[in-house]
Amino acid sequence: MNSYISLTHGDLLLASIFLAMNAVFSILLRLRLERQLIVSALRMITQLFLVGLVLKTIFRASSLWLTLLAAAIMVTFAGREIWARQDRHLQGIWGIGLGGTSMLLAGTIVTVFALTTQIQPTPWWSPQFALPLFGMILGNTMTGVSLGLDTLHTALYRERAAIEARLLLGSTRWEAVSAAHQRAVRSGFTPIINSMAATGVVSLPGMMTGQILSGVDPQEAVKYQILITLLIGGATGLGVLAATFASVWRLTDSRERLRLDRLAAPGR
Amino acid sequence: MPALRIKALATKLIGPISFDIAAGECLALMGPSGAGKSLLLRAIVDLDPSTGNVTVGDHARDNMPASEWRKLVALVPAESGWWADRVREHFPAKFDATGLIGKLGLAGSFDWDVSRLSTGERQRLALARALCRRPEALLLDEPTASLDDHATRLVEDLIRECCGDGMALLLVTHDRRQAERVAKRLLRITDGRIDGGSESAP
Numbered sequence: 001m002n003s004y005i006s007l008t009h010g011d012l013l014l015a016s017i018f019l020a021m022n023a024v025f026s027i028l029l030r031l032r033l034e035r036q037l038i039v040s041a042l043r044m045i046t047q048l049f050l051v052g053l054v055l056k057t058i059f060r061a062s063s064l065w066l067t068l069l070a071a072a073i074m075v076t077f078a079g080r081e082i083w084a085r086q087d088r089h090l091q092g093i094w095g096i097g098l099g100g101t102s103m104l105l106a107g108t109i110v111t112v113f114a115l116t117t118q119i120q121p122t123p124w125w126s127p128q129f130a131l132p133l134f135g136m137i138l139g140n141t142m143t144g145v146s147l148g149l150d151t152l153h154t155a156l157y158r159e160r161a162a163i164e165a166r167l168l169l170g171s172t173r174w175e176a177v178s179a180a181h182q183r184a185v186r187s188g189f190t191p192i193i194n195s196m197a198a199t200g201v202v203s204l205p206g207m208m209t210g211q212i213l214s215g216v217d218p219q220e221a222v223k224y225q226i227l228i229t230l231l232i233g234g235a236t237g238l239g240v241l242a243a244t245f246a247s248v249w250r251l252t253d254s255r256e257r258l259r260l261d262r263l264a265a266p267g268r
Numbered sequence: 269m270p271a272l273r274i275k276a277l278a279t280k281l282i283g284p285i286s287f288d289i290a291a292g293e294c295l296a297l298m299g300p301s302g303a304g305k306s307l308l309l310r311a312i313v314d315l316d317p318s319t320g321n322v323t324v325g326d327h328a329r330d331n332m333p334a335s336e337w338r339k340l341v342a343l344v345p346a347e348s349g350w351w352a353d354r355v356r357e358h359f360p361a362k363f364d365a366t367g368l369i370g371k372l373g374l375a376g377s378f379d380w381d382v383s384r385l386s387t388g389e390r391q392r393l394a395l396a397r398a399l400c401r402r403p404e405a406l407l408l409d410e411p412t413a414s415l416d417d418h419a420t421r422l423v424e425d426l427i428r429e430c431c432g433d434g435m436a437l438l439l440v441t442h443d444r445r446q447a448e449r450v451a452k453r454l455l456r457i458t459d460g461r462i463d464g465g466s467e468s469a470p
Contacts, residue, residue: 164315165349165394169401170339179351255314256334 004215016041058127067127071134075104078142085146087266088153090250095264098246103145106239107138110231118227136207136228137235140192144236145243148188152244153263155180156251163258173252181248188240192233199229271436272341272405274312277320282307282460284320289405294427294437296451298444304460305440306346309407312438313343324405324436342403346410346440348394350382358382358397365400371429372396373422387414392423399426405436412446424450 019041026034058066079100089095111134115121121129156163159180166176174181199205207228211221251259270288278284282304289295299305311318314334322329324340352358356378359365369377372392377385385393395411408427412420427450431437441447447454456463 159349159351161345161347161349162351163349164345166351167315167335168313168338168343168345169398170335172335253317255317256338257315257317 012045055127055131058131062127064123064125067125067130070127070131074131074135074138075100075107078103078138082142082146082149086150086153088157088263089149090153090247091262091264094250094262098250099145099149099243102243102246103138103141103239105242106235106237107134107141109238110235111137114227114231133228133231137232140232141235141239143191144188144240147191148184148240148244149247151187152180152184152247153251155183156258157260157263160258160260167256167258171256173256173258174248176256176258177248177252181244184244185240188244189237192236196229196233199225205229271324271434272312272438273321273323275321277308277311277318277322279307279311279316279318282311283318285457285460285462286320287455287462289436289438291434291436292431293453294431294439294451296447296454297438297440297457298442298447298454299457303457305457306409307460308457309343309345309409309438309440312407313338313341315343339401340403341405341407342398342401343407344395344398344409344411346413348390350390353382354378355380355382355385355393358393359400363400363402365396368396368400368426369393371422371426373419388416388419391415392419395423395426399430403435405438406430407438407440409440410442411439412441412443420446 019037023034023037026032026037054070058070079096082099082103083089083096086099090098111130114133115124115130119129119133156177163176163180167173205225208221208225211224212218251262253259271291271293272289274288275286276284277286285308287295297305297308307316310316312322314322314329314337322341327337327340329337329341350358359378366375366378369375369392372395374389374392374396377389377393382390391411391414395408398406411427412423415423424446427437427439439447439451
């Protein structure tokens with residue numbers, strides 16, 4: 001089954017016609033959305049053309065170092081994003097390091113595992129497989145970790161009196177923060193749980209849709225999608241657990257104290 | 269034999285501070301707002317990092333886990349914290365606190381919702397919650413700040429009863445007359461230091 005239909009640039013131009021209509025409506029109705037609409041569409045087009053170019057170069061070079069460099073750049077952007085999505089983050093290097101490291105560990109373990117035992121390309125780090133896989137896993141783990149840390153830090157800050165009340169009555173730091181920690185882990189897990197439950201009924205995942213459009217047998221595309229979703233779920237969970245446990249450890253100390261002085265104020 | 273001994277206790281903001289409280293004694297601590305009264309209490313129970321020595325009986329603070337230390341030296345802060353919906357869930361099952369909350373005028377409050385408690389009720393229940401664990405020393409931060417006269421008397425009676433049982437008590441208060449009613453000695457604190465020579469009988 002090979003019904004892949006190549007798109008021309010003219011096809012893409014034609015596809016933009018409805019978006020252009022929206023821009024016209026925006027002008028007519030004075031919604032003032034036209035600028036944002038056009039700028040973000042142009043950004044999308046430029047970024048995707050560039051990434052296509054970069055990926056093609058990396059795939060053709062098939063160099064381990066170039067693949068690692070690309071992965072490192074992805075991790076840097078995702079780590080920065082985790083930091084930015086938290087209202088209150090850890091002071092200093094911990095702010096970007098803790099979330100980034102948790103995501104990097106979880107993402108790397110799961111990606112390497114999938115490449116070496118299930119997908120098994122030659123070489124196993126082949127960028128054509130490693131980079132898209134790592135990207136999808138990283139993107140979802142990033143969402144989970146940032147949600148988990150944001151919930152945790154807000155809860156510890158707001159519930160300081162309750163947590164310290166437990167400490168004062170002789171609880172250990174882990175007992176005292178358990179409710180806040182559980183809530184943080186739950187909120188980190190929620191997106192992936194929701195998306196697993198809705199997948200295939202409410203939405204067809206983008207990766208699977210893309211494969212089907214490019215001529216892959218739907219049953220094969222589904223198998224890939226299941227593999228990826230399982231990996232994403234696993235990596236997100238590991239990342240959220242690692243990040244929230246590490247952050248509780250950082251925001252408390254061995255004398256069973258809550259150390260909110262290690263948390264930065266919002267906007268700093 | 270002092271029950272609670274504080275020696276050269278200092279944090280980034282207060283101290284060094286030294287004083288003793290004997291078993292069965294109530295010591296009042298007064299001073300202007302921001303003088304470091306609450307910070308001193310937090311440092312004693314190790315809730316903020318500090319240097320210096322604190323002992324209760326034969327136990328040195330730094331030789332035991334902080335969670336065990338806080339079972340010996342209990343702090344009831346001015347603002348109480350609650351982590352569960354019902355009052356009962358904040359009391360350990362192995363201690364019976366029924367008599368205690370009765371003495372504080374809150375008999376039957378075990379089944380109440382924490383969210384519906386008044387500030388004064390919370391303050392008294394927080395005291396009961398700490399006392400039912402039988403600490404050797406008790407640190408109270410303005411325990412009657414939002415109480416009416418009747419409830420204030422109940423709390424003061426309980427404080428005297430605790431002293432009678434041999435507990436060491438440190439009472440932070442803004443009320444000079446309260447200090448006179450329940451405390452044998454009075455310390456004044458300004459700018460994070462105990463005022464020299466001001467230790468006196470109230």
